[in-house]
Amino acid sequence: xxxxxxxxxxxxxxxxxxxxxxxxxxxxxxxxxxxxxxxxxxxxxxxxxxxxxxxxxxxxxxxxxxxxxxxxxxxxxxxxxxxxxxxxxxxxxxxxxxxxxxxxxxxxxxxxxxxxxxxxxxxxxxxxxxxxxxxxxxxxxxxxxxxxxxxxxxxxxxxxxxxxxxxxxxxxxxxxxxxxxxxxxxxxxxxxxxxxxxxxxxxxxxxxxxxxxxxxxxxxxxxxxxxxxxxxxxxxxxxxxxxxxxxxxxxxxxxxxxxxxxxxxxxxxxxxxxxxxxxxxxxxxxxxxxxxxxxxxxxxxxxxxxxxxxxxxxxxxxxxxxxxxxxxxxxxxxxxxxxxxxxxxxxxxxxxxxxxxxxxxxxxxxxxxxxxxxxxxxxxxxxxxxxxxxxxxxxxxxxxxxxxxxxxxxxxxxxxxxxxxxxxxxxxxxxxxxxxxxxxxxxxxxxxxxxxxxxxxxxxxxxxxxxxxxxxxxxxxxxxxxxxxxxxxxxxxxxxxxxxxxxxxxxxxxxxxxxxxxxxxxxxxxxxxxxxxxxxxxxxxxxxxxxxxxxxxxxxxxxxxxxxxxxxxxxxxxxxxxxxxxxxxxxxxxxxxxxxxxxxxxxxxxxxxxxxxxxxxxxxxxxxxxxxxxxxxxxxxxxxxxxxxxxxxxxxxxx
Numbered sequence: 001x002x003x004x005x006x007x008x009x010x011x012x013x014x015x016x017x018x019x020x021x022x023x024x025x026x027x028x029x030x031x032x033x034x035x036x037x038x039x040x041x042x043x044x045x046x047x048x049x050x051x052x053x054x055x056x057x058x059x060x061x062x063x064x065x066x067x068x069x070x071x072x073x074x075x076x077x078x079x080x081x082x083x084x085x086x087x088x089x090x091x092x093x094x095x096x097x098x099x100x101x102x103x104x105x106x107x108x109x110x111x112x113x114x115x116x117x118x119x120x121x122x123x124x125x126x127x128x129x130x131x132x133x134x135x136x137x138x139x140x141x142x143x144x145x146x147x148x149x150x151x152x153x154x155x156x157x158x159x160x161x162x163x164x165x166x167x168x169x170x171x172x173x174x175x176x177x178x179x180x181x182x183x184x185x186x187x188x189x190x191x192x193x194x195x196x197x198x199x200x201x202x203x204x205x206x207x208x209x210x211x212x213x214x215x216x217x218x219x220x221x222x223x224x225x226x227x228x229x230x231x232x233x234x235x236x237x238x239x240x241x242x243x244x245x246x247x248x249x250x251x252x253x254x255x256x257x258x259x260x261x262x263x264x265x266x267x268x269x270x271x272x273x274x275x276x277x278x279x280x281x282x283x284x285x286x287x288x289x290x291x292x293x294x295x296x297x298x299x300x301x302x303x304x305x306x307x308x309x310x311x312x313x314x315x316x317x318x319x320x321x322x323x324x325x326x327x328x329x330x331x332x333x334x335x336x337x338x339x340x341x342x343x344x345x346x347x348x349x350x351x352x353x354x355x356x357x358x359x360x361x362x363x364x365x366x367x368x369x370x371x372x373x374x375x376x377x378x379x380x381x382x383x384x385x386x387x388x389x390x391x392x393x394x395x396x397x398x399x400x401x402x403x404x405x406x407x408x409x410x411x412x413x414x415x416x417x418x419x420x421x422x423x424x425x426x427x428x429x430x431x432x433x434x435x436x437x438x439x440x441x442x443x444x445x446x447x448x449x450x451x452x453x454x455x456x457x458x459x460x461x462x463x464x465x466x467x468x469x470x471x472x473x474x475x476x477x478x479x480x481x482x483x484x485x486x487x488x489x490x491x492x493x494x495x496x497x498x499x500x501x502x503x504x505x506x507x508x509x510x511x512x513x514x515x516x517x518x519x520x521x522x523x524x525x526x527x528x529x530x531x532x533x534x535x536x537x538x539x540x541x542x543x544x545x546x547x548x549x550x551x552x553x554x555x556x557x558x559x560x561x562x563x564x565x566x567x568x569x570x571x572x573x574x575x576x577x578x579x580x581x582x583x584x585x586x587x588x589x590x591x592x593x594x595x596x597x598x599x600x601x602x603x604x605x606x607x608x609x610x611x612x613x614x615x616x617x618x619x620x621x622x623x624x625x626x627x628x629x630x631x632x633x634x635x636x637x638x639x640x641x642x643x644x645x646x647x648x649x650x651x652x653x654x655x
Contacts, residue, residue: 004197004395006641010136010443010552011106011305012143012271015093016388017432018438019101028552030575033585034038034130034244035057035059035061036091036130037124037125037128037129037130037207038125038126038128038208040210044188045057045058045188045478046186046187046188046211046242046244047061047130047187047212047243047244047262047464048198048213048244049184049244049286049287051285051286051287052248052285052286052287052288052324053287053299053324054287054326056130056211056608060423061325062321062324063090063091063092063132063327064089064090064091064092064326064327064331064380064383064573065090065092065094065132065260065290065326065327066085066090066092066093066094066328066331066332066333066362067093067094067095067096067237067292067328067329067330067331067332067336068081068082068085068093068094068095068331068332068333068335068599069096069098069141069222069335069530070095070114070115070117071098071101071114071115072122072334072335072336072338073333073335073336073339073367073528074114074603074617074620075113075114075116075119076619077367077617077619078120078123078193079123079127079439080172080367080395080618081112081179081332081363081367082123082124082127082129083122083127083389083392084333084367084369084392085127085129085137085332086127086128086129086388086389087388087390087392088362088373088377088388088391088574089376089377089379089380089383090129090329090332090380091129091130091409092127092129092130092131092132092211092328093124093129093130093131093132093134093209093261094131094134094328094330095120095131095133095134095140096134096135096136096141096143096147096217096289097117097133097134097135097136097138097139097147097178097594098136098139098141098143098341099136099139099147099148099174100143100144100145100147100149100150100341101115101174102115102117102174102178103149103177103407103440104149104152104202104442105151105436105437106149106151106437106439107173108176108437109177111177111181113606114301114377114623117178117181117182118185120179120359121133121185121187121203121208121210122208122209122644124172124209125185125208125209125415126337127554129209130207130211130329131208131210131211131240132212132214133210133212133213133214134184134213134214134217134248134293135175135180135213135236136148136216137171137174137175137216137218137232138161138216138217138219139217139345139512139630140162140217140218140343140510140511141512142197142337142353142357143337143341143342143343143362143510144341144342144442144507144508144509144510145343145508145515145518146153146181146217146341146343146510146511146514146515147444147510147547148160149170149205150430150431150440150443150508150518150520151241151259151367151431151439151440151441152166152167152170153431153516153518154431154439154440154517155545155550156430157446157517159224159225160227160515160516161187161216161219161222161224161515162224162226163225163227163228163231163589165379166260168231170532171232171235172235175235175236175239175427176239177241177242177288177313179236179241182241182329183239183240183241184208184209185208185209185210185211185251186207186208186209186241186242186243187207187208187210187211187243188242188243189486190395193244197562198211198229198400204232205261206487207214209611210243211243211244212243212244212245212246213236213241213243213244213245213246214246214247214248214291214349215232215233215236215245215246215247215259215262216228216229216232216247216257217227217247217248217459217512218248218249218250218253218257218267218535219247219253219256219257219298220247220249220252220255220256220257220258221248221249221250221252221253221256221257221511222253222513222515223253223256223257223385224513225332225523227586228623229247229257229258229287232259232261232645233245233259233261233262233390239349241621243422245259245261245262245263245264246262246264246265246289246291247262247263247264247265248265248266248267248291248292249264249265249266249267250267250268250270251266251268251275251278252267252372253267253361253472254278254282254431255280255281255282257655258282258283261270263283263286263287263289264279264282264286264623265289265290265291266279266288266289266290266418267290267292267293267294267330268293268317269292269293269294269308269654270316271316271319271320271329273286273554274375274386276288276290276320276323278280279618282342282573283470285602286328287326288324288325288326289324289326290320290326290327290328290388290419291326291327291328291330292323292328293316293320293327293328293329293330293547294308294331294543295308295313295316295330295331295359295360295361295362295372296308296358296359296360296361296654297359298353298357298359299353299354299356299610299611299648300344300351300352300353300354300378301351301353301354301506301606301607301608301610301611302347302351302608303351303610303652304650304651304652305360305610305611305648305649305651305652306360306651306653306654307360307652307654308360308653309653310370310371310372310375311375312580313375314375314376314379317329317376318379321379324474324526329361329362329376331357331359331361331362332362332363333362333367334356334357334358334359334363334365334464334492335357335560336355336356336357336365336602337353337354337355337356337357337444337603338355338600338601338603338613338639339446339603340443340505340594340601340603340604341436341443341507341602342354342355342507342603342604343505343507343508343509343510343511344466344506344508344509345509345510345511345512346509346514348481348523349464349482349483350506350509352466352482352605353506354610354611354613355602355604355614356385356611356646356648358646359630360550362376364646365615365646365648366397366582366584366615366617366646367394367395367417368394368395368397369391369394370394370449370497371473378620381585386614387521389471393450395581395582395618396646397581397583397584397645398580398581398582398618398642398644399581399642399643399644400574400579400583400595400642401582401641401642402638402639402641403406403572403573403574403628403639403640403641403642404572404638405560405570405571405572405628405630405636405637405638405639405640406559406560406571406572407557407558407559407560407570407571407572408557408560408568408569408570408571408636409556409557409568409569409582410474410553410566410567410568411502411555411567411568411569412474413449414551414554414569415447415539415557417462417554417556418547418550418551418554419535419539419541420435420448421538421539422435422537422539422540423535423536423537423538424527424536424538425534425535425536426534426536427448427463427521427522427525427526427533427536427538428521428522428523428536429519429520429523429524430442430505430520430521431519431520432519432529432539433446433521433540434537435540441521441540441542442542443505443542444504444505444538444540444541444542444543445502445503445505445541445542445543446503446505446520446538446540446541447501447502447503447532447538447539447541448500448501448503448521448522448536448537448538449498449499449500449501449536449537449538449539450498450499450533450534450535450536450537451496451498451499451535452472452489452496452497452498452499452528453496453531454492454499454544455475455488455489455492455652456488456489456529457486457487457489457528457529457530458470458480458486458487458488458489458499458526458527458528459485459486459526459527459528459530460480460485460486460526460527461485461525461527462528463522463523463524463526464480464481464482464485464501464503464522464526464544465503465505465519465520465521465522465523465524466482466500466503466504466505466506466507466520466622467479467480467481467503467504467506468481468502468503468504469500469501469502469522469634469647470482470487470489470499471498471499471501471502472489472490472492472497472498472500473497473500473588474633477489477490477651480501485615489528498527499521501526501534502541503520503521503522503523503631504633505520506604506611508520521632523621542599543594543596543631545599548596548599548629549599551569551629552571552627552629557571560636560638564573564636565634565636566593566631566632566634566635566636567632567634568608568631568632568636569630569631569632570627570629570630570632570636571627571628571630572627572628572640573616573625573626573627574621574625574626574628574642575625575626576621576622576623576624576626576654577623578623579618579623580618580619580621580626581618581623581638582612582615582616582617582618582619582642583616583618583621583642583643583644584592584604584613584614584615584616584642584643584645584646584647585614585616585633585640585642586612586613586640586641586643586647587605587612587637587639587640587643588612588637588641589629589635589636589637589638589639590605590607590630590632590635590636591606591607591632591633591634591635591636592604592605592606592632592634593605593608593615593630593631593632594630595628595630595640596629596630596631597620597621597626597627597628598620598621598622598626598627599622602614602615603624610647610648610649610650611647611648611649612647613643613646613647613648615646616642628640630652
């Protein structure tokens with residue numbers, strides 16, 4: 001039966017038996033079954049701190065939280081993931097808010113469809129979950145530029161995450177719109193003066209699920225401007241935020257990320273001795289909160305798939321809770337970096353993040369249960385002392401078999417048909433291309449084309465961001481990136497030839513001190529025989545939905561030959577007879593590129609791994625024909641496989 005399939009093994013012992021009696025004794029004290037957003041309608045106090053404990057509407061409360069990001073999960077699955085949170089024993093959901101999705105173009109705001117934040121927060125309330133909102137403006141989150149819009153980098157003097165005027169003016173305009181969504185959904189909205197807030201819908205004046213709001217994110221690890229955190233705090237307060245404010249930092253950044261009037265919280269994976277007590281050194285007599293307890297870790301292209309031992313994880317959670325602290329599991333459900341939205345690291349070298357944000361979290365990328373779920377459910381159920389809701393049924397996965405990609409069109413044939421080049425004497429970085437109402441090109445590829453006479457040594461002076469394929473006319477010559485900055489261009493017959501650099505933005509760094517330097521494309525001169533190249537035609541290949549639709553109608557598609565080398569677009573069709581289900585696409589035999597299904601950008605694949613399958617949600621499929629388009633940079637296969645099990649690569653345990 002289903003109950004047998006989801007129940008943990010009752011012969012298993014809980015890893016902290018000595019804590020069991022303590023938890024049972026405390027269970028009545030921390031029984032908050034009636035403390036739900038809909039159960040406390042019309043409240044006025046919200047979440048408060050009193051010495052070492054939280055109070056919710058005046059009653060003792062502990063936060064058992066889990067992170068899930070609405071922008072990484074198909075909207076059709078939001079409620080399923082929330083129900084699984086409740087079944088695990090959690091009472092609070094935390095989410096970031098990605099500025100670069102809500103304001104893709106300066107001054108144009110989008111809170112619709114999968115970005116409908118109001119619907120997401122209201123759904124959390126409906127399902128009995130409180131919310132800690134983390135609106136940034138910077139969110140880190142292994143997300144491109146930490147959630148900041150790339151158009152900010154058009155300003156050559158831009159100083160992100162500071163009180164630089166160009167940055168604060170943009171934040172102010174964004175918060176003006178964001179807070180109109182957020183403010184009505186606070187738990188204690190009756191507290192703010194209604195004068196000036198007449199626009200609030202009457203129904204929302206009784207309160208929503210938001211019990212706390214985070215001021216920025218891990219600023220102690222950046223800390224370039226001592227006035228910045230106060231600015232962000234006041235930007236929230238002045239727009240009607242009345243809930244408890246929090247900050248979030250790792251141990252080393254705690255003392256540098258504080259702001260008066262906000263509760264400091266800490267992030268970690270391994271509980272070092274004295275780590276929670278260290279919070280007392282930065283704030284006295286306050287409740288302790290772990291804002292990010294890292295349940296797993298993220299992956300980079302070319303590395304392993306990181307996993308974190310389930311028993312070690314639950315033991316650490318138990319140890320944290322034994323101290324009386326509150327905790328948020330980052331991540332409870334990771335989801336997917338759909339499209340081109342993955343971030344990157346830049347420590348010793350640049351490393352971009354993979355498409356999957358599975359994170360080895362409590363739920364898998366596709367929302368399935370892991371052993372971590374059942375171990376945590378057992379732990380939380382003992383603390384709460386009441387039966388938890390039954391875990392929802394898991395969604396079946398489909399294996400649709402082999403899909404033939406029967407047609408292709410070369411990128412070189414697409415250029416004259418669909419793309420109008422920008423002409424420039426000098427190379428221009430993506431963000432400063434005069435495109436998209438002058439906000440530049442945020443993501444994807446850009447092709448730089450110029451004329452050369454003869455061959456020689458091509459040198460980038462490290463001006464390629466992040467990876468360039470080099471062609472003479474249509475002949476592939478080689479690749480340039482951070483490590484390879486020089487390439488030999490073969491001599492040709494007399495006359496001019498086209499030198500082409502197809503540059504991929506692999507994802508902007510999302511953490512660290514180099515955020516201001518995340519411009520992409522060619523960020524400076526490229527030299528042939530020590531002479532800078534000039535007079536470029538620049539083609540934008542952002543691959544937006546409008547482009548992909550036009551691509552389907554363009555003439556020139558041909559039958560795929562036995563062997564073909566890209567860059568090219570390939571297309572095929574997946575036929576589904578019955579109700580579509582989640583599946584995973586395996587691209588064995590393909591080298592590097594991007595997959596689109598019914599116009600949805602699933603993200604990048606790359607044969608260097610670790611990730612070998614792309615998650616394809618069932619709601620993005622339809623009965624009948626489903627169009628699949630692949631942009632392959634180099635070596636194409638003839639088929640892809642639809643399988644019912646993901647493969648995220650060779651595993652390595654987090655140390």
